[in-house]
Amino acid sequence: MLLKSMELSVGELALVLGQSQPRVSRHVRILCEAALVERHKEGSWVFLKLNAIGAGEGLLGVLEDHADDASRAVFAADAIRLAEIRAARAAAAERYFAALADRWDSIRSLHVPEAKVEQAIEAALDRGSLGRLVDIGTGTGRMIELLAQRATEAIGIDRSSEMLRVARVKLDRSGIAGVSLRQGDMYALPLADDSADTVILHQVLHYAHSPEAAVAEAARILAPGGRLLIVDFAAHQREELRERDAHARLGFADEAIHGWFALAGLEADLTRRLEGGELTVTLWRAARAPTAKRMAA
Template sequence: MDDGMALGLDKLVDVLKTAGEPTRFRLLALLSAGDLTVSDLTDILGQSQPRISRHLKLLSEEGLIERYQEGAWAYFRLKQDGPVSPLARLLLEAAGSDDPVLQRDGERLAEVKRVRAERAQAYFSRNAAEWDELRRLHVSDRAVEEALLRLVGSEPIDALLDLGTGTGLILQLFQNLYRRAVGIDASRDMLAVARANLDRTGILKASVRQGDIFNLPVEAGDFDLVTIHQVLHFLDHPERAIAEAAKVIRSGGRLIIVDLAPHTLDYLREDHAHVRLGFSHQTVTEWLEKLDLSVEQVIDLQPSAKAEAPALTVTIWLARAAATAAGAGKPVQRKSLVSDVAS
């Protein structure tokens, strides 16, 4: 363990006592595999809700796990940061993978995740036709993802925040770069889809939670990359969402916005709840610069000539926090990338 994170004797003993109780250690093992509710944990362990809640409270007080609210539900997960986290991981690694109790807990956890995935898939299937229609209107998702990977580059990301995370696409796209990530969405149904996708891909260093994009449930200055992917056109005041995002970016951190360029498909307002019909380079750039965010690149991704008409252009803005902005004062680079694949 890093000396800077070393625990005093009293704290070390308290943590070991708390984690050393059998039920609490089983809870730690389960929460290391994903975010779970009290109901999930009672189903898996076969113990009463008050008993499970008491154990969770003790684990939380020692900094071993964290709790967050999602509507009427509370979710718990293994704490990823802090002085106690390295010790928790060390203890979990020491547990034998062939232990029959932990194996049985793992089997029950797999069943809980299977049911969760089925519910998420049912919601996804009910809305698939609408999403497919929207995807056909603009450049392919793959072209957008490739552009984002090029923009972000290969430098490791300490902490990623994805606003309006939806199905958790961004959390999956950058999984090989970040140390930890959080996805925020207002819809519990979409969070269920995102959580199922994280379970399916085995991504344990990312979590999703319900939250208001205008009042984020995270700490200021806590993230070095923030993404807002196809969200702003649903908002009455998109500039306020960008301002809220700017608060949580670290000095020198980056913000990426992906949204539609200006268009004239007015039916999207009525049929798909679009409030804004796209955004110009100038409008978003002005919003960013007012927040002392330096715009580094603006990229247009245009549908191929083979795409069905009408076709929409997707624009990506990359900006950096002003305190250590790389290349501040340089002219904005405006690029146009044409996809060879029809939407």
């Protein structure tokens, strides 16, 4: 019932339930073996989420509809402690975010307002449903916040556990439920082949020392007919971003992105530039051919 509200770590569950971690871990293992709960590692933490497929939904319905007064009292008490977990997460996230805010603001000041970038992103993903959405390098979770309502499922992946904690707080405050946030590397995504319908790399690729490998890995998880959208800077000469902000690449030429799309088996179908600042933001979109066309080729 707690995992219905939000993803929780084993340690957080132990705090809410007032039980030892070994005891909680034993029960979690049983739930995982029954395919009711999924677990994923994030640094030294293990996070848990309800399995979206299987008997879990029916079991939750039974618990909600037939719980007696004593059980409902337990649920209510747990909800109070769950609020304390949310508050602790928020405090930690705000401390981390405050340390980075000045740096991010200085970069944003170099290009068109973020609102215009987000409008362009929504326009580039113009079809109704986004299906299973994967945001690589999710950061604060802003792309999921923007697009989750159009997705059947949303997954955010980031290498930084601190950033994932910021994203959890942000998405929780926005009332966006059912999002899975996972720690992972852009070069080795923790997802199966052909498992995503829409993949986004938003202001991530310039951190990649091997951007062609990151594009290939994003293409690997893309299902036939799916789309990959890259949002990043056009090629520029702001060398201080490399030295001060760890940008491995000073933007990208269209030819480079299109070449990596082709190598990954994707067909570029949109390139849009957003000029108006010292840095130009560009949107590059590509699609994987449906199965029939890919086999014919």
